[in-house]
Amino acid sequence: MYPLLRHDEQRSLWIDETRSTLGTFAAEHRAELDQANRDNVFPRELYREVGALGYLGPIVPTEWGGLGGGVPEYAVISEEVGRHGLVSGQIAVQGERWLLDWGTQEQKEQWLRGIATGEVVFSESISEKNAGSSFKTMKSSAVRDGSDWIINGAKTHVNLGADCDVTLVYAVAEEGLTSFLVDMSLDGIRTAVTNPVGLRLIRTADVYFDDVRVPESALLGAPGEGLETFLSTFNISRLGNASELIGLGRRAMHLALEYAVDRQVGDNVVTDFQGIQWMIADNWSNLSAASMARDHAALMHLQGNDIALETSLAKRLSIDAAEEASSVAYSMVGGHGLYFDQPYADILNDIKVLKVAGGSSEILRNYIARRILKDPQREGVS
Numbered sequence: 001m002y003p004l005l006r007h008d009e010q011r012s013l014w015i016d017e018t019r020s021t022l023g024t025f026a027a028e029h030r031a032e033l034d035q036a037n038r039d040n041v042f043p044r045e046l047y048r049e050v051g052a053l054g055y056l057g058p059i060v061p062t063e064w065g066g067l068g069g070g071v072p073e074y075a076v077i078s079e080e081v082g083r084h085g086l087v088s089g090q091i092a093v094q095g096e097r098w099l100l101d102w103g104t105q106e107q108k109e110q111w112l113r114g115i116a117t118g119e120v121v122f123s124e125s126i127s128e129k130n131a132g133s134s135f136k137t138m139k140s141s142a143v144r145d146g147s148d149w150i151i152n153g154a155k156t157h158v159n160l161g162a163d164c165d166v167t168l169v170y171a172v173a174e175e176g177l178t179s180f181l182v183d184m185s186l187d188g189i190r191t192a193v194t195n196p197v198g199l200r201l202i203r204t205a206d207v208y209f210d211d212v213r214v215p216e217s218a219l220l221g222a223p224g225e226g227l228e229t230f231l232s233t234f235n236i237s238r239l240g241n242a243s244e245l246i247g248l249g250r251r252a253m254h255l256a257l258e259y260a261v262d263r264q265v266g267d268n269v270v271t272d273f274q275g276i277q278w279m280i281a282d283n284w285s286n287l288s289a290a291s292m293a294r295d296h297a298a299l300m301h302l303q304g305n306d307i308a309l310e311t312s313l314a315k316r317l318s319i320d321a322a323e324e325a326s327s328v329a330y331s332m333v334g335g336h337g338l339y340f341d342q343p344y345a346d347i348l349n350d351i352k353v354l355k356v357a358g359g360s361s362e363i364l365r366n367y368i369a370r371r372i373l374k375d376p377q378r379e380g381v382s
């Protein structure tokens with residue numbers, strides 16, 4: 001995998017090193033990770049250890065405690081996290097992007113280094129019971145009071161909402177959608193852990209803000225700039241989602257192949273059957289296509305291009321390839337895969353969560369279609 005990212009020899013060596021380090025880390029901590037996943041618990045100590053290895057701050061400059069890389073490094077780490085069933089650093093990287101793009105020096109001093117090293121846990125409080133794909137119905141409010149702001153609202157589905165030290169809250173101010181970095185130790189914040197089917201190592205929570213008073217310095221960007229701050233991060237993080245999906249697809253295929261090459265069925269093993277071989281070939285092709293689209297978008301970003309379309313394409317292809325991988329894995333493993341002590345249900349559920357969160361499959365397709373329809377050249381079709 002990483003067909004285009006490997007063209008750079010130095011990066012190719014780093015990819016091998018990253019795969020080996022994260023693979024070894026996951027093998028050493030498999031039992032703890034599986035237990036935390038079953039118990040719906042955030043394994044904070046393991047998260048810190050991954051941070052200490054440098055893998056939570058791929059896009060953060062080294063002077064802020066990060067790896068000093070770019071989107072390609074973020075993509076590789078995310079894919080290996082999916083491949084090995086590790087604790088996802090997606091939310092941390094989103095926080096880093098927000099702080100790098102919009103944070104003041106003071107905000108960076110306060111949060112960035114800690115997020116990059118895993119000492120500080122970040123979350124994003126955007127979705128509400130009645131506001132998911134669209135912000136139009138968002139109810140959370142932010143009202144000025146002297147030089148402070150008062151935030152009220154109820155957020156839901158917040159990954160690490162009950163485990164974080166700081167959360168980025170989106171609320172509606174007089175000027176429009178506005179984002180605030182809110183210290184979770186402030187008065188008026190309550191959390192309730194929820195029980196998602198997937199990505200349980202970064203469990204979700206409902207987060208309530210009751211008259212939470214924050215200073216002007218908590219503003220991320222200017223009042224009314226919420227949509228801009230949102231998009232600057234999500235265009236990148238969709239590539240992280242795409243990468244994790246490819247990694248999950250690889251994990252499903254890897255585990256199922258390990259089993260199926262030795263599984264005797266009558267006079268054959270499972271992988272002798274042509275029907276199974278075609279599934280393997282098709283899914284390998286689709287995972288490779290998704291990887292190429294993801295690598296292409298990452299390299300375009302490195303060259304300073306806008307990658308909104310390329311990111312949407314990569315995530316869309318990755319969703320399909322990962323879902324197919326999970327399905328092919330079930331076909332190869334048969335009844336023995338259909339138990340909770342097997343990894344396949346968790347892989348499928350993680351894929352289903354990534355299909356919805358951070359830009360659902362439908363929203364991505366809407367965006368791709370809009371871009372084709374508004375371009376006189378139909379994005380290369382004409």
Ligand SMILES: Cc1cc2nc3c(=O)[nH]c(=O)nc-3n(C[C@H](O)[C@H](O)[C@H](O)COP(=O)(O)OP(=O)(O)OC[C@H]3O[C@@H](n4cnc5c(N)ncnc54)[C@H](O)[C@@H]3O)c2cc1C
Pocket residue numbers: 124125126127129131132133134156157158159160196198199204353356357358359360361362363366
């Ligand atoms: C496990 C998990 C973790 C999450 N983590 C976070 C988090 O950390 N922070 C946070 O703020 N949010 C988080 N989310 C919320 C996530 O971003 C939303 O679930 C997502 O934006 C979709 O919103 P919704 O679920 O309310 O679906 P809705 O907006 O109600 O949409 C329902 C369905 O309709 C489809 N749909 C919507 N609009 C259109 C359209 N125009 N055309 C076609 N189809 C459409 C959607 O794709 C979806 O499948 C998480 C969600 C989950 C499940």
